[in-house]
Amino acid sequence: QSVLxxxxxxxxxxxxxxxxxxxxxxxxxxxxxxxHWYQQLPGKAPKVxxxxxxxxxxxxxxxxxxxxxxxSASLAIAGLQAEDxxxxxxxxxxxxxxxxQVFGGGTKLTVL
Amino acid sequence: QxxxxxxxxxxxxxxxxxxxxxxxxxxxxxxxxxxxxRQAPGQGLEWMxxxxxDSGHTNYAQKFQxxxxxxRDTSLATAYxxxxxxxxxxxxxxxxARPTDYLNWxxxxxxxxxxxxxx
Numbered sequence: 443q444s445v446l447x448x449x450x451x452x453x454x455x456x457x458x459x460x461x462x463x464x465x466x467x468x469x470x471x472x473x474x475x476x477x478h479w480y481q482q483l484p485g486k487a488p489k490v491x492x493x494x495x496x497x498x499x500x501x502x503x504x505x506x507x508x509x510x511x512x513x514s515a516s517l518a519i520a521g522l523q524a525e526d527x528x529x530x531x532x533x534x535x536x537x538x539x540x541x542x543q544v545f546g547g548g549t550k551l552t553v554l
Numbered sequence: 555q556x557x558x559x560x561x562x563x564x565x566x567x568x569x570x571x572x573x574x575x576x577x578x579x580x581x582x583x584x585x586x587x588x589x590x591x592r593q594a595p596g597q598g599l600e601w602m603x604x605x606x607x608d609s610g611h612t613n614y615a616q617k618f619q620x621x622x623x624x625x626r627d628t629s630l631a632t633a634y635x636x637x638x639x640x641x642x643x644x645x646x647x648x649x650x651a652r653p654t655d656y657l658n659w660x661x662x663x664x665x666x667x668x669x670x671x672x673x
Contacts, residue, residue, distance in 0.1 A: 478660075499661070
């Protein structure tokens with residue numbers, strides 16, 4: 443059972459916008475800690491998409507955006523493309539777990 | 555360019571131990587912690603802990619305390635993760651990852667090491 447909760451799967455048609463949620467608690471996201479998002483292609487290591495809740499590393503298209511409200515964070519992917527089909531993971535820090543990083547269970551995005 | 559290169563696939567029997575290595579290049583090894591993250595088949599990512607290559611200090615996730623040991627060899631720019639008393643549910647891909655800044659988001663990742671625990 444992951445500390446952060448993500449939907450197991452989401453889907454959308456090319457060109458659409460999809461949103462993936464990441465729900466935590468008052469000891470992690472709700473305590474103000476940043477959220478990071480990773481994209482994982484099959485058989486590959488994760489790659490960061492969003493860091494510090496809403497920042498994109500260089501090279502990540504601006505179709506990807508992050509936000510946070512209360513105890514939840516969201517990753518939005520606009521203008522969905524076939525190559526966006528992947529697993530997406532959120533990460534944060536949890537102050538109740540003595541210096542622990544925590545992850546969500548991952549969300550499989552299917553482009554219809 | 556920063557690279558983390560991990561050791562190869564391991565197959566172990568229940569009750570055995572496994573040690574995975576992670577060799578860093580392209581930066582000063584002692585300047586950044588190394589974290590270990592695992593991913594069981596079809597599952598999400600699970601954080602295991604970190605080691606400071608500078609001091610050797612470690613911080614383990616509560617779930618793994620007593621079974622995991624993280625060490626480093628600064629002369630080889632290599633971090634190690636040893637997991638003992640392996641069970642079938644330890645079957646996973648084990649990754650090392652390096653935080654990019656104080657926010658602890660992981661930029662460079664190792665390629666992953668597949669560990670299979672089976673009798």
